[in-house]
Amino acid sequence: MRLSSQPLNVIIITLSRRVSLGERADAGGDAVAEAVQSAGMHIRERIVIADDYETLVATLQQISSSAKADIVLTTGGTGLSETDITPEATLAVISKRVQGLEFLMLQAGLQKTPHAALSRAVVGACGKTLIVNLPGNPRGAVENLSAILSILPHAVHVLQAEQVRDEDHSHPAKK
Numbered sequence: 699m700r701l702s703s704q705p706l707n708v709i710i711i712t713l714s715r716r717v718s719l720g721e722r723a724d725a726g727g728d729a730v731a732e733a734v735q736s737a738g739m740h741i742r743e744r745i746v747i748a749d750d751y752e753t754l755v756a757t758l759q760q761i762s763s764s765a766k767a768d769i770v771l772t773t774g775g776t777g778l779s780e781t782d783i784t785p786e787a788t789l790a791v792i793s794k795r796v797q798g799l800e801f802l803m804l805q806a807g808l809q810k811t812p813h814a815a816l817s818r819a820v821v822g823a824c825g826k827t828l829i830v831n832l833p834g835n836p837r838g839a840v841e842n843l844s845a846i847l848s849i850l851p852h853a854v855h856v857l858q859a860e861q862v863r864d865e866d867h868s869h870p871a872k873k
Contacts, residue, residue: 706739706854709767711757713775713784714834715748726773729836733843734771742767749775754787762791762824768854770827771843774834776819784831785818792822792829796853799830799846806845807838814838821846826858 712727724746731741743766747753754772761770775784789795799821807814819831819842828850832839 706768706851707742707766708734708739708769708771709743709745709761710734710741711754711770711772712744712746712834713749713754713772714746715781718746718748725836726832726834726839729840730771730773730832730843733840733847737847739769749781749783751783751787754784755790758787758791758824758829762827762829765826767827768858769850770829771832772829773832773839776817776831776833778816778818782818785820788820788822788829788831791824792820793825794823796821796823796828799849799853802845802849803832803842806841807833810838810841817842823857828854828857 710727710730712724714722714724714726716722717724717727727744727746731744734741745757747757758770761767772784772788775782800819803819803821804814804817807817817833819833821828821830823829830843830846832842
């Protein structure tokens with residue numbers, strides 16, 4: 699388990715065929731990385747993959763099972779197009795959904811544009827890792843992340859403390 703005095707370890711995954719092919723810069727990933735570093739978190743790794751369901755599921759499972767990161771931030775793939783598969787892949791791997799954080803992100807987006815209502819971002823826990831879907835638009839990604847940034851350390855602490863209790867089987871017997 700991560701010691702609370704250490705910065706949160708974050709992996710950023712950008713979902714974009716064009717970025718993965720080198721046809722476009724990773725503006726969404728860059729904006730998220732800057733916000734994460736400004737918040738004092740540690741970027742463990744940045745990954746760029748095409749909008750591929752199986753690849754994203756496998757990547758999220760591998761990161762979560764290896765406990766390489768406290769938080770995985772995805773950027774891209776939360777809209778309505780046929781290739782937008784991030785929420786579906788995230789739902790396939792998480793065991794607990796954190797809809798309150800989703801609500802806060804949606805609320806922040808709606809303050810800026812009514813188009814935020816089209817986002818299908820998911821937040822949830824997979825093992826000891828919190829997975830957060832952010833939009834691909836750099837401004838939208840940072841706005842969504844900013845809406846929940848102050849809550850993330852506590853969310854990770856609660857998630858990881860619960861996992862340790864479950865692994866230790868240290869719950870007192872109920873009478």
